[in-house]
Amino acid sequence: MRGRLGLLALLLIPAIATTQAPALDSLRAVAPDPARPPGAGSDAAAPDPRDPDLPFASTPDLRARTVAERVRRMQIADPLGAAVAARELAQHDYDAIFRGFLAGTALRETDAGDVLAAFIVLQWMVANDATTEPSPAALRAIRRQFVVPLATKPPLSLPGARATFAEEVKLRAVLHHAGWQAAKRAGTLTRFLATLPSDLLAPATLRTLVMTDDGLVPRGARTRAAQPAPSVPRGAARATPPEPELPAEPRFPGNWATVEGVYFRAAYGVGVGGMMIMRFEPLILLRDGTTYEVAAAALEDVDLTAERVAKPRRFGRWTRAGDTFTLTDDRGRADTYKLQDGRFFRAFPAGAGETVAQSHRTLAGGGNTALGGDVMIAVSNRYDFRADGTYGRGGSVGAINSGARSGVGSAVSGRRAPEGGRYALDRHTLTLTAPDGRARRLFFAFASHGDPPAIDRDMIFVGDDAFTPPR
Numbered sequence: 001m002r003g004r005l006g007l008l009a010l011l012l013i014p015a016i017a018t019t020q021a022p023a024l025d026s027l028r029a030v031a032p033d034p035a036r037p038p039g040a041g042s043d044a045a046a047p048d049p050r051d052p053d054l055p056f057a058s059t060p061d062l063r064a065r066t067v068a069e070r071v072r073r074m075q076i077a078d079p080l081g082a083a084v085a086a087r088e089l090a091q092h093d094y095d096a097i098f099r100g101f102l103a104g105t106a107l108r109e110t111d112a113g114d115v116l117a118a119f120i121v122l123q124w125m126v127a128n129d130a131t132t133e134p135s136p137a138a139l140r141a142i143r144r145q146f147v148v149p150l151a152t153k154p155p156l157s158l159p160g161a162r163a164t165f166a167e168e169v170k171l172r173a174v175l176h177h178a179g180w181q182a183a184k185r186a187g188t189l190t191r192f193l194a195t196l197p198s199d200l201l202a203p204a205t206l207r208t209l210v211m212t213d214d215g216l217v218p219r220g221a222r223t224r225a226a227q228p229a230p231s232v233p234r235g236a237a238r239a240t241p242p243e244p245e246l247p248a249e250p251r252f253p254g255n256w257a258t259v260e261g262v263y264f265r266a267a268y269g270v271g272v273g274g275m276m277i278m279r280f281e282p283l284i285l286l287r288d289g290t291t292y293e294v295a296a297a298a299l300e301d302v303d304l305t306a307e308r309v310a311k312p313r314r315f316g317r318w319t320r321a322g323d324t325f326t327l328t329d330d331r332g333r334a335d336t337y338k339l340q341d342g343r344f345f346r347a348f349p350a351g352a353g354e355t356v357a358q359s360h361r362t363l364a365g366g367g368n369t370a371l372g373g374d375v376m377i378a379v380s381n382r383y384d385f386r387a388d389g390t391y392g393r394g395g396s397v398g399a400i401n402s403g404a405r406s407g408v409g410s411a412v413s414g415r416r417a418p419e420g421g422r423y424a425l426d427r428h429t430l431t432l433t434a435p436d437g438r439a440r441r442l443f444f445a446f447a448s449h450g451d452p453p454a455i456d457r458d459m460i461f462v463g464d465d466a467f468t469p470p471r
Contacts, residue, residue, distance in 0.1 A: 051144060052151045054112040056163035063095055066167040070175075085175075094174040101173065105139060112156055112166040117143035119173045124216060126180045127206035129189060134211055141215035208343075218267065219335050250300035250441070259299070260285045262347040262428060262445055264461065265327075265337065280459075280466045282347060282445055283327075291316040291327060296463035298429040298441040340451040347445035348455040350425035357387035360460055360467035381416070383467060385423060391432065392420040430462060 067089050074082035099109050101122070107114040120142055121134050134142070147156070155161035183192035193203060209216040264282045282294040292304065293314040308315055317328040323339040337344030361382045381395040395416035421434040430444035447459035447466070460467050 051140070051148065052113065054114075054147070054151060054156055054162060055110055056112050056159065056166050058095060058110065058163070058167060062163060062167055066164070066171055067094070070168070070171055094171050097174045098170040101177070106136060107139060107143075109170075112162045112169075113143055113147040113151065115166045115169050115173075116147055116150075116156075119169050119176075120146055120216075121211075122173050122177060123203075124206050124209065124211060126176060127193065127203040129180075129184075129193070130211075135213055137213035138211055138215065141213060142211075145215040250298070252303060253300050255299045255302065255304060256428075258286050258288065258304075260287045262349070263325075264345050264347050264445070264447065264466075266343045280447070280461075282443065282461045282464060285318050289317055289319070291318050294443045294461070294464050296442055298443050300429065301441055340448070340453050346448045346453040347428075347461065348448055348453075349427035350430075350444060350446065352426050354425045355387050355389055356385035356425070356457070356460075358457075358469055359384045360462075361470045362465050362467045381465070381467075382470075383462065389422050389424070390420065391423040392418065394418050 067086075071082050071086045071089070074085055095109075098115075098118075101118055102109055102114070105118075107118050109115065117139060121139065124130070150156050155165040179192060180189075183189045206216075208218055210219055262282065262284050264280050267279055267281050284292045284294060284299065286292060292299075292302075292307075293316075295302070295314070312330050316330055319326045325337045325339065325344060326334055327337065328334040339346065359382060361380060363378065363380050377397070377399045379395070379397045382393065384392040384394075386392075393416070397416075419434070421432060423433070424431045425444060428444055430442045431439055432442065433439045442463050443461065445461040447456040447461070448454060449456045458469055
């Protein structure tokens with residue numbers, strides 16, 4: 001995936017670092033699906049019938065128009081850089097350079113899907129300053145992961161638009177690679193990486209992914225994948241899951257004696273429209289070396305023995321060396337975190353009888369518009385906590401099907417029935433008491449920031465959801 005660029009790399013770096021890629025704007029929200037790797041359940045090295053051929057014809061005239069359009073767009077933001085690019089691209093054949101990227105791989109320069117897959121791989125390599133070449137299985141998996149969801153949609157579904165798109169991606173790949181190599185030679189790689197545009201996936205996201213034979217996968221994170229949505233979205237049903245009523249007294253009060261600490265970690269999940277978003281997951285570390293992913297109920301109401309049997313994916317293992325934690329999930333996949341270093345944080349308890357005078361909201365969703373589909377689902381839940389110990393709760397769900405494929409659009413919306421009553425906080429337990437006396441106990445925690453960690457009351461965890469003040 002490398003190639004030889006020479007003078008082109010050195011001369012183009014000022015222009016490349018500030019140049020966006022309009023041809024990719026419509027695909028920018030495409031994201032991998034780590035919860036179901038592309039190669040899952042099949043031999044990743046075998047041909048896959050799900051991989052559609054997307055041929056296109058490259059002509060000298062089309063390539064000339066592609067360069068002219070790129071230079072025209074660059075002139076808007078950087079006239080001097082555009083002049084340099086025009087001069088260099090007149091002397092160097094970007095098509096030949098791009099073909100050099102594919103040498104030794106099974107990717108074809110005449111297939112738009114292969115071109116897009118090569119660009120995604122190159123993006124990942126640049127963002128991570130990686131020098132290890134992807135395996136053949138990884139290339140096939142990444143093509144399935146990103147190209148298959150787009151193959152039936154413009155521009156890939158339209159032969160004419162497909163050719164224009166593919167040429168623009170090829171040119172963008174050459175410029176992207178040139179800037180990378182030039183920055184390495186000039187000793188300005190850090191600054192270059194900080195100015196990369198967010199084509200398809202943001203550089204910050206790419207740096208949290210690892211390349212495997214199953215494609216690009218978040219480091220140790222589980223995601224809730226967006227499913228292809230029907231005309232009436234099934235994902236809307238998750239808007240306000242019922243919380244179980246519990247006995248007046250905790251059933252397993254001894255659970256807290258087995259806890260080493262309460263933390264939360266950053267992970268990737270699916271948000272409104274199917275976009276990949278950062279989310280935070282509370283995690284309890286037990287003294288026996290196991291981890292427990294928090295659910296809705298307070299820990300003192302969880303039968304941990306039964307839970308291990310019924311929901312083994314909620315459990316893993318942990319070890320610690322100073323401020324470095326190694327977490328291993330139920331499938332044996334390990335990831336290392338440094339405390340308060342951007343992905344793993346301490347969670348704080350509330351004081352006994354503490355009150356909160358603030359509203360907190362969480363926004364989630366699903367659908368497939370981020371992949372060029374028709375359906376967008378948005379789910380909002382809200383808690384209004386008051387200093388006098390009362391609370392209110394509400395929420396809403398909305399789903400839109402544009403009908404672009406079926407020809408019939410639809411919209412669904414609804415609101416959660418408002419509720420209220422009194423609340424009480426005691427360490428990691430939130431007790432909600434309705435006016436009729438019925439009570440529910442939920443897991444609760446405050447977030448943290450800084451190093452050493454300091455309590456952050458703007459972010460709270462209720463159950464396994466993170467809530468923040470409305471902005």
